[in-house]
Amino acid sequence: MSIAVLLKQVPDTTAKIAVSGGRVDQGSVSKWSTSPYDEYALEYALQLKESGAGDLVAITCGPARSSKMLTDAAAVGVDSMLHVEVDTSEMDSKQIQSILAAAVKHCDADVILCGKQAADTNSGSTGPGVASLIDAACVGMVSEVSVDGDGFSALRGTPTGNERVVVSRPCLFAFDKAATELRRPNVKGIMMAKKKVIETVSPGDLGVDIGESGIKINAHDSPPEKPPGQKFEGAESVSTVVTKLREEANVI
Amino acid sequence: MPFEALDFYDVDSLLTDEERMVRDMVRDFVDNEVLPKIEHACRDGVFPDEWRVTLGEMGVLGAPLKGYGCPGLSYTAYGVICRELERGDSGLRSFASVQGSLAMYPIWDFGSEEQKNYYLPKMASGEWIGCFGLTEPDYGSNPGDMITRAEDMGDYYLLNGAKMWITNGSIAKVAVVWAKLDGVIRGFIVEDGDEGFYAPEMKGKHSLKASVTSELVFQDCKIPKDRILPGVKGLRGPFSCLNNARYGISWGAIGAAQACFDSAKEYSLSRIQFDHPIASYQLVQNKLSWMLREITKAQLLAYHLSQKKDAGNWIPEHISLAKMNNVDIALEIARVARDIHGANGVLDEYPVMRHMANLESVKTYEGTHDIHNLILGRHITGIQSFTRDLS
Incomplete structure (x- = not known):
């Protein structure tokens, strides 16, 4: 049995997002990156692999451009890559979860790591959804995971402090910000990545019938522009500033 | 936030995927490990040793050389590595240039099989630093008239002379030194600790302050016979x-x-x-x-x-x-x-x-x-x- 890490390619946090015809204009996104929480999942997946927990496969579900992210993952040490090539832009979370669950089964993986949410949709449902479909234990908000006997020990943040959870296979860890950043590749890894072949399949190849989307997106909108800053000078404006901080900014 | 370099004509789109990945790797190193430390390194006049370690771990030292622990990247990739390092600091790029092109390259191209096997893997990993001794106090643009001499003493070579403006000199384990043997310029591998070899650091530079610059002094320096580079003679x-x-x-x-x-x-x-x-x-x-x-x-x-x-x-x-x-x-x-x-x-x-x-x-x-x-x-x-x- 192997380890799988689920990766999603999202617009880079530095990229400008334009909306055209009620949809995010993907063609105008200058740079795509791996979703940041997924990068933490990848780092800890590599650590589990290095601890002998199994071979590591990186899985993504998305359009052709997503394959670059899998090559980047190969450069830091994943053993194999599976790309379910499909346009996900009009899919709902459940459809994507069913594809990823089938991909996980296809790879014979029973330890799955992913980010707690993607940086573009912020839905947060992929980890729990996939865990439910493959009947795996699900641990969310994870900041650390390691091999513990036959199972795994994970640290997760809660509002009142940290909680340590021990689970056995099959299990899924959805990562929050973690202590260790994703490692940098090296030249050897980059040259190896070039030789690794990405297995590219369609949802049909995996035997998944994703059905119809249960959700219809009406329209995307850019966030409203921030109103300009207000400037106050002199002691006499203190009461005005306090009132505004309390009633408009809601910070005191 | 990663650095977005000016690339008006999108010249980097001509790079291969592999070359772009190498670029991003080095750019990340410069953003996160070089730029936060460079001004301190310059003020203190030191080359931070952790940069040597990371350059070795990344595998960029001797990047275009193939075999003996070197990756055999394209010269284009080597150029990209130099560009990204020098975006951080010319001293950092100088370190990599001297290690790869001036110290490793002559051993790789002109060295014996034993020399290549012995030196190159440790230099590619950054464990051993190399330097290159050509310029002398009185011979800069005109190296052909160099004074440094090697003499064949039967069991060993005897080296006498001095080199100047040698990047990495005082921190190097391996020095590739050019000297005249019977009037012909030859390459010799001198090691830190060889009798009669000194590498005092040159202080007071207003430039390349995060790079070590040294003199190399040879006073009846004994070099074993197997440390001459057999593959080349002359300039x-x-x-x-x-x-x-x-x-x-x-x-x-x-x-x-x-x-x-x-x-x-x-x-x-x-x-x-x-x-x-x-x-x-x-x-x-x-x-x-x-x-x-x-x-x-x-x-x-x-x-x-x-x-x-x-x-x-x-x-x-x-x-x-x-x-x-x-x-x-x-x-x-x-x-x-x-x-x-x-x-x-x-x-x-x-x-x-x-x-x-x-x-x-x-x-x-x-x-x-x-x-x-x-x-x-x-x-x-x-x-x-x-x-x-x-x-």
Whole structure:
């Protein structure tokens, strides 16, 4: 049995997002990156692999451009890559979860790591959804995971402090910000990545019938522009500033 | 936030996926580990040892060499590595240039099988630092008249003489030293700890302050017989090394220029004078446009040269042109960038004055600007103008 890490390619946090015809204009996104929480999942997946927990496969579900992210993952040490090539832009979370669950089964993986949410949709449902479909234990908000006997020990943040959870296979860890950043590749890894072949399949190849989307997106909108800053000078404006901080900014 | 380098003509789109991945790797290293420390390193006059370790871990030392623990990347990738390192600091790029092109390359090309197996893996990993001893106190542009001599003593060679301006000298485990044996220039591998070998550091530089520069002194220095480089005689040896290092510099200078352009652009957009950002004034825009123009031309020059280098259809004069031009424009861009920053430009809060001071050295080392002009002049006319009989 192997380890799988689920990766999603999202617009880079530095990229400008334009909306055209009620949809995010993907063609105008200058740079795509791996979703940041997924990068933490990848780092800890590599650590589990290095601890002998199994071979590591990186899985993504998305359009052709997503394959670059899998090559980047190969450069830091994943053993194999599976790309379910499909346009996900009009899919709902459940459809994507069913594809990823089938991909996980296809790879014979029973330890799955992913980010707690993607940086573009912020839905947060992929980890729990996939865990439910493959009947795996699900641990969310994870900041650390390691091999513990036959199972795994994970640290997760809660509002009142940290909680340590021990689970056995099959299990899924959805990562929050973690202590260790994703490692940098090296030249050897980059040259190896070039030789690794990405297995590219369609949802049909995996035997998944994703059905119809249960959700219809009406329209995307850019966030409203921030109103300009207000400037106050002199002691006499203190009461005005306090009132505004309390009633408009809601910070005191 | 990762650095977004000026690339007006999208020249990096011509790179292979592998070369782009190497670029991103080195860029990440410079953003996260070099730039936060560079000003301290310059003030203290040290090359941080952790950079040596990380350069070795990344596998970029001796990048275009193949075998013996070296990755065998393209020369284009090597150029990209130099550019990204020099965006951080010319001293950092100098470290990598000297290690890969000047110390590892001659062992790789002219060394015995035993020498390659013994030295190269440890140099590629960064465990052993190398340096290159060619320039002498009285022989810079004219290395052919060097004084350093080797004498065959039967069981060993005896080395006497001195080298100067040697990057990495005091921190090197391995020195590739060029000396005359029976009047012919030969390469010798000298190791730290060899009897009669000293490498005092040269202090007081206003340039390349994060790079170690040393003298190499040989006083009856005994070198075992198996430490001569068997594969080359004459100036072709050191010049082959310099061709590779100069090639890397032609890319590296672009990195320094990009850093200065970026800083000047950001500064001019945020600096308000006479109620408006200075970027809104025509004089400043003219300077920024000129920088963009020269950087774009330099990028195209370096990229085309890299294709010739990888295809093997290059001549040393091609490299002379690129080294001379790209360092020249980088230095001028650094000066204009300092000007745009006004008084703030002299502070180490901004990288421009550091790059400017560094590039003064880069203009002079590895064949001075003027010497490269003479190399091109000889190529054009067929007449050498380096020397003449004035008697």
